[in-house]
Amino acid sequence: MSGEARSSGPAMSPDMKALLVPAIDSRSSWRELFILPLAAMFLAMLIGALIMMATSVAPETILQSFIAMAHGSVGSIHAISETLTAAIPLVLAGLGIGLAFRAGLFNIGAEGQMVVGGLAAAIASFLVTGLSIWLHLPLVLLVGLAIGAVYAAIAGLLKAATGAHEVISTIMLNLISIRLLDYMLRQPFIQKEGRSDPISKAVLETAELPRILEFLDGNLRLHAGLFIMLAAVAVIYWLLFRSKLGFAFRISGENPGAARYAGIRAGLTIVMAMAIAGALAGLAGAIQVSGVLGRATPGFTAGIGFDAIAVALLGRSHPVGILLAGLLFGALEAGGRQMQVDAGVSIDMIGIMQALIIIFVAAPLLVRRIFPPLFRERPRGGEENG
Amino acid sequence: MDIELRGISKRFGPVQANQDINLEIRAGEVLGLLGENGAGKSTLMNILSGLYSADTGEILIDGSPAIFTGPGDSIANGIGMVHQHFMLVPVFSVVENVILGVEPTSGVDYLDLEAARAQVQEINTRYGMEVPTDALIEDLPVGIQQRVEILKVLFRSADVLILDEPTAVLTPQEVEEFFTIVRALRDAGKGIVFITHKLHEILEIADRVSVLRQGQIVGQGDPASFSEADLAEMMVGRPVSFSVGRAESTSGDTVLELAGVSLFDAAQDARLVDINLSVHGGEVVGIAGVQGNGQTELVEAITGLSAVTTGEIGFAGQDITRASVRQRHRMGVAHIPEDRHKSGMVGNFTVAENMVLNSYYDESVTSGVQIDWRRVHARAAAACLSYDVRTPSVFLGAGSLSGGNQQKMVVARELERDVRLIVASQPTRGVDVGSIEYIHRQLIACRDRGNAVLIISSELDEILDLSDRIYVMFEGRIAATFDNRGGGADRNAIGLAMAGVSQGTNPGAGRSGNRGSAA
Numbered sequence: 001m002s003g004e005a006r007s008s009g010p011a012m013s014p015d016m017k018a019l020l021v022p023a024i025d026s027r028s029s030w031r032e033l034f035i036l037p038l039a040a041m042f043l044a045m046l047i048g049a050l051i052m053m054a055t056s057v058a059p060e061t062i063l064q065s066f067i068a069m070a071h072g073s074v075g076s077i078h079a080i081s082e083t084l085t086a087a088i089p090l091v092l093a094g095l096g097i098g099l100a101f102r103a104g105l106f107n108i109g110a111e112g113q114m115v116v117g118g119l120a121a122a123i124a125s126f127l128v129t130g131l132s133i134w135l136h137l138p139l140v141l142l143v144g145l146a147i148g149a150v151y152a153a154i155a156g157l158l159k160a161a162t163g164a165h166e167v168i169s170t171i172m173l174n175l176i177s178i179r180l181l182d183y184m185l186r187q188p189f190i191q192k193e194g195r196s197d198p199i200s201k202a203v204l205e206t207a208e209l210p211r212i213l214e215f216l217d218g219n220l221r222l223h224a225g226l227f228i229m230l231a232a233v234a235v236i237y238w239l240l241f242r243s244k245l246g247f248a249f250r251i252s253g254e255n256p257g258a259a260r261y262a263g264i265r266a267g268l269t270i271v272m273a274m275a276i277a278g279a280l281a282g283l284a285g286a287i288q289v290s291g292v293l294g295r296a297t298p299g300f301t302a303g304i305g306f307d308a309i310a311v312a313l314l315g316r317s318h319p320v321g322i323l324l325a326g327l328l329f330g331a332l333e334a335g336g337r338q339m340q341v342d343a344g345v346s347i348d349m350i351g352i353m354q355a356l357i358i359i360f361v362a363a364p365l366l367v368r369r370i371f372p373p374l375f376r377e378r379p380r381g382g383e384e385n386g
Numbered sequence: 387m388d389i390e391l392r393g394i395s396k397r398f399g400p401v402q403a404n405q406d407i408n409l410e411i412r413a414g415e416v417l418g419l420l421g422e423n424g425a426g427k428s429t430l431m432n433i434l435s436g437l438y439s440a441d442t443g444e445i446l447i448d449g450s451p452a453i454f455t456g457p458g459d460s461i462a463n464g465i466g467m468v469h470q471h472f473m474l475v476p477v478f479s480v481v482e483n484v485i486l487g488v489e490p491t492s493g494v495d496y497l498d499l500e501a502a503r504a505q506v507q508e509i510n511t512r513y514g515m516e517v518p519t520d521a522l523i524e525d526l527p528v529g530i531q532q533r534v535e536i537l538k539v540l541f542r543s544a545d546v547l548i549l550d551e552p553t554a555v556l557t558p559q560e561v562e563e564f565f566t567i568v569r570a571l572r573d574a575g576k577g578i579v580f581i582t583h584k585l586h587e588i589l590e591i592a593d594r595v596s597v598l599r600q601g602q603i604v605g606q607g608d609p610a611s612f613s614e615a616d617l618a619e620m621m622v623g624r625p626v627s628f629s630v631g632r633a634e635s636t637s638g639d640t641v642l643e644l645a646g647v648s649l650f651d652a653a654q655d656a657r658l659v660d661i662n663l664s665v666h667g668g669e670v671v672g673i674a675g676v677q678g679n680g681q682t683e684l685v686e687a688i689t690g691l692s693a694v695t696t697g698e699i700g701f702a703g704q705d706i707t708r709a710s711v712r713q714r715h716r717m718g719v720a721h722i723p724e725d726r727h728k729s730g731m732v733g734n735f736t737v738a739e740n741m742v743l744n745s746y747y748d749e750s751v752t753s754g755v756q757i758d759w760r761r762v763h764a765r766a767a768a769a770c771l772s773y774d775v776r777t778p779s780v781f782l783g784a785g786s787l788s789g790g791n792q793q794k795m796v797v798a799r800e801l802e803r804d805v806r807l808i809v810a811s812q813p814t815r816g817v818d819v820g821s822i823e824y825i826h827r828q829l830i831a832c833r834d835r836g837n838a839v840l841i842i843s844s845e846l847d848e849i850l851d852l853s854d855r856i857y858v859m860f861e862g863r864i865a866a867t868f869d870n871r872g873g874g875a876d877r878n879a880i881g882l883a884m885a886g887v888s889q890g891t892n893p894g895a896g897r898s899g900n901r902g903s904a905a
């Protein structure tokens with residue numbers, strides 16, 4: 001508490017100190033961020049079990065499938081590696097969606113931004129040759145990031161200049177990106193030699209994200225994208241809550257009238273927020289190509305850009321929340337695969353449960369009704385503060 | 387229907403908003419509820435309308451206890467609240483808004499709009515509300531929108547109406563019409579709770595008055611037995627002076643100068659027509675006029691929110707006609723916006739964040755591209771103290787401050803900065819008498835430091851009390867100017883000019899041509 005009174009003139013009075021004590025009971029935000037999603041997950045699993053029962057899956061198989069899910073997501077070093085690998089692109093793209101959302105924009109286009117970013121990264125990964133990994137890998141990732149940013153900025157520009165709604169334009173850009181991918185993959189300079197189906201050349205070794213657990217077991221797929229993801233969480237947190245730009249984003253998202261009043265240029269803010277969102281999605285695409293897939297193929301993004309919307313929602317557009325939500329979805333993904341193998345329950349069940357979790361999180365009142373003791377408010381207030 | 391509140395208490399974190407309150411609301415009576423900002427009036431009424439639940443205490447309806455778990459319960463029991471913030475769908479018609487949620491249907495799900503319209507119309511005429519039932523909300527002035535809110539609760543068969551600061555957004559003429567409706571409601575046997583900060587309104591309409599301070603009832607009785615000064619002292623706990631002592635001003639250089647400014651909106655309608663206006667350092671200039679005569683546009687032109695179509699704006703010797711909002715802000719233009727919720731604050735942000743809403747980029751609170759939150763917090767705490775913004779902490783969401791305290795927060799933010807020109811639009815809207823006194827003193831103090839102050843207010847008293855010179859706006863023009871040094875301006879003449887009658891001292895005054903076509 002010392003040294004900050006510089007600009008505030010006189011030494012701090014007791015009244016002033018009182019004003020500087022955080023007011024809000026931190027438990028309510030804790031409830032929102034952790035207990036609510038956990039309760040939602042529990043409910044989703046319950047309904048998942050009911051569905052399985054209704055389709056006459058034997059109770060022991062249901063139990064087995066949940067055990068398999070736990071096992072496949074966190075039960076072994078391999079499972080953890082798979083969970084984290086799946087979480088990386090989800091968190092990255094989710095951060096972009098969350099950031100855009102904070103600025104008042106619904107970026108439905110993460111999928112398309114991942115596609116163009118990943119495709120561009122793939123091209124840069126085999127067309128550019130003769131570089132060391134220290135130059136080539138960053139170049140490839142940056143290309144993915146930049147192309148994703150430009151692609152999303154198109155939607156931003158359209159909105160800023162003409163008022164075209166970003167939901168419509170990003171959906172259209174998604175469609176374009178998917179066709180563009182198929183088209184490009186057949187171009188001779190991209191298509192793998194000797195193949196007639198659309199598939200790109202392989203990523204050069206100097207452009208591959210190194211696997212970080214290889215020293216334990218050559219099969220562990222977890223790659224260095226993990227560190228990029230963690231860094232991105234920190235950077236986006238800083239951007240949103242510490243930087244001037246992020247403050248402008250948040251004002252614009254909360255109250256456009258106040259943003260105008262504060263002299264924030266709406267058009268510029270829209271384009272910037274979309275570009276940053278697209279950069280993160282593009283980076284996610286590049287990381288998938290360079291760290292996991294090793295090439296670009298039709299549909300290589302596998303709907304991650306859409307799942308990331310759910311991750312951003314579940315994480316309440318908060319970087320830490322998105323990290324946790326991404327990890328949860330990664331775990332469900334990895335666990336679901338195990339479930340299919342061990343218990344023969346289709347991985348579709350995981351999709352259903354993911355969707356149910358979102359529904360329950362989106363309807364907190366419902367969860368509160370079902371588990372009143374978890375959310376019982378002591379006679380106090382502060383409920384207005386989301 | 388009579389209602390009794392017994393021993394109501396409600397606590398928000400460290401704030402005891404209501405403490406052991408006993409209150410009676412009787413049929414056929416207007417109960418005036420007074421209290422300083424943050425005294426707990428809205429909280430108490432939100433408890434009565436089922437929005438909040440009391441920590442302790444009970445609500446008796448005609449002697450039997452009622453338990454409300456949500457707003458639906460209270461309206462089912464005949465209690466309806468009109469919030470200060472209208473909750474209307476702008477693109478729906480009046481009837482559609484009124485019936486929203488309780489649509490009369492026949493058959494499976496056929497919306498019986500005709501029956502609804504007849505019912506709404508019946509209520510409308512019974513209380514003399516004169517609301518055009520088929521108009522769209524967005525086309526109606528604020529005063530009529532408010533009547534739609536009242537229609538809404540009456541349509542739901544409310545016997546008790548709670549009106550939270552209904553007159554804060556009304557022009558004086560609208561207030562008179564509003565009172566006519568309130569009287570009609572009272573005579574029809576409705577119980578009415580009327581919250582206001584304007585003491586003369588209590589004296590005019592209330593049958594009983596209760597005064598809250600710091601969550602407790604500190605006085606009640608027959609308004610006829612109190613003077614405004616009594617009520618004010620009861621509210622604030624000290625004597626309040628209603629007009630600031632204003633020394634002779636020493637007017638200095640021209641700070642703001644508008645020359646031939648006209649502004650056309652997107653539909654090419656003239657909003658401002660050939661405005662010539664100046665504000666000098668050391669001078670308070672007031673803009674009087676009935677709301678909607680171009681004041682909003684004038685403020686937007688001066689602060690840079692709207693580009694003017696023709697004319698020039700000078701500020702401290704520089705041409706700022708094309709300068710951005712931010713450039714003007716940096717040059718020393720402060721702006722208290724007329725509607726804090728629309729543009730002055732962000733309810734989901736903390737008080738501290740709101741304190742730097744439009745100066746977050748300034749070197750004094752940043753280091754590089756980062757905002758230095760520790761400095762922001764310290765500064766916000768200091769501003770809250772000096773402007774008596776009642777909040778337990780600067781980390782509290784601004785949305786949970788009381789209405790008047792939100793306004794004080796906005797005023798504190800703008801006045802705390804070192805500026806050359808203050809553009810204050812309805813600066814004391816929703817603020818209690820004690821704080822009005824303080825804000826007025828601060829505005830005069832700014833003037834006395836040699837700054838220019840421009841006040842836009844629909845309260846003629848406020849204008850007369852503060853201004854050295856007065857411009858009256860009518861239909862986008864300056865209709866008249868008055869010299870008010872030493873309080874010499876003729877109130878009647880100003881009133882006439884506001885109504886568009888040619889009377890002012892300005893030779894060009896009173897041209898009441900049709901807006902839009904004249905330019």
Ligand SMILES: Nc1ncnc2c1ncn2[C@@H]1O[C@H](COP(=O)(O)OP(=O)(O)OP(=O)(O)O)[C@@H](O)[C@H]1O
Nearest residue numbers: 382398403423424425426427428429786788789790
């Ligand atoms: N949802 C909330 N969360 C936390 N504190 C609250 C909340 N609502 C009200 N308060 C606090 O309770 C106190 C009483 O507020 P209330 O809105 O009832 O005042 P009021 O008498 O209506 O004032 P005003 O005249 O300014 O509208 C204030 O200190 C306010 O900050």
Ligand SMILES: [Mg+2]
Nearest residue numbers: 427428788789
């Ligand atoms: Mg209030």
